[in-house]
Amino acid sequence: MKELFRYVISDYYRYTGINGSAISIIKYLFFGRNHCFNYCFWLRFASRKNVLFPLALFMHKRLTVKYGIQIPRTTRIGYGFYIGHGIGIVINGGTTIGNNVNISQFLSIGSNKGTPAVIGDNVYIGPNVCIVEDVHIGNNVTIGAGAVVIKDIPENATVAGVPAKVLNYDMPERYIRHKYNLCQR
Template sequence: MSCWPYIQSDLYRYTGKVSLYLFLKHLARNKSFKYSFWLRLARHQNWLVRTIAKCFHRHLSGKYLLEIPVSTDIGYGLYIGHHMCVVINETAKIGNNVNLSQFTTIGSNEGNAAVIGDNVYIGPSVCLVENVQIGNDVTIGAGSVVTRDIPPQATVAGVPAKVLNFNNAGRYVQNRWPLKSA
């Protein structure tokens, strides 16, 4: 599978459009997009491109304190809100059009990490602990610790995270990459 549609979808999440000009501009100036570009390219089929991309990915991981393994299953339209301090376990599964904020941790000490649905906003300083299931169109408030599954279209917050309501969840996910129906 080609990595270019993923790169285009990530660019679309930042800009709402896809063009060569915007691609070059964001690759040069937007640290979050630059990181996701090299992350996506590190899965390229060509071994030389993949090897070079892994080197850039490793360099930027240390520079920006972002630890997202290349092997992590990530859908279309990844948006990293700030280019600092995100740690994701390689067994996590991240859906389409997901926003990751600064100081997000998706981890697991045993077994698999979280499975995150589509159109999910994860606020700053959120921890998703172990194998929790996050539904589609969910908003997770800042500083939350998620230890249980979250149903679709919920807004949650707190330690441990509790459902606050089902009103307008996922509203912070802007410029959603259009997904084709299966």
């Protein structure tokens, strides 16, 4: 349960830039009017058995339908997950997502072969991106809007286009604000 709270605290930090207490997180959950954080909160609690598990399952399913965000409970997501504009997101349940990852609206991460993507740490994924099959996305990567990723992306790269190609290696993680440091408390 302690580890689960650490995930929630890391997500809260990514949204607000504040190391929050349980009370501040609950206030933000109910009065912050941020449906993306609410989705992350209930997804975290629905992903593991805990005292809130039945309620979390209900809320996760409700918010999935309401906002069109389909992130299965089986998706492995690191610390500091951030959904920029939560609508129209579909992620394969076997996907692995690293720490401090930003995702945007109309994202698809899928696989026909059963081996979906592995996404590194400090990755920004822009709107309308498709990530197809078992690609590996390195750390500190920016994927531009509308990109179709069908091949591995090296670390520290900025990519865009159809199919996605490396544009440069200049400041690739510039869109990752409020990075959660794993040593943070």
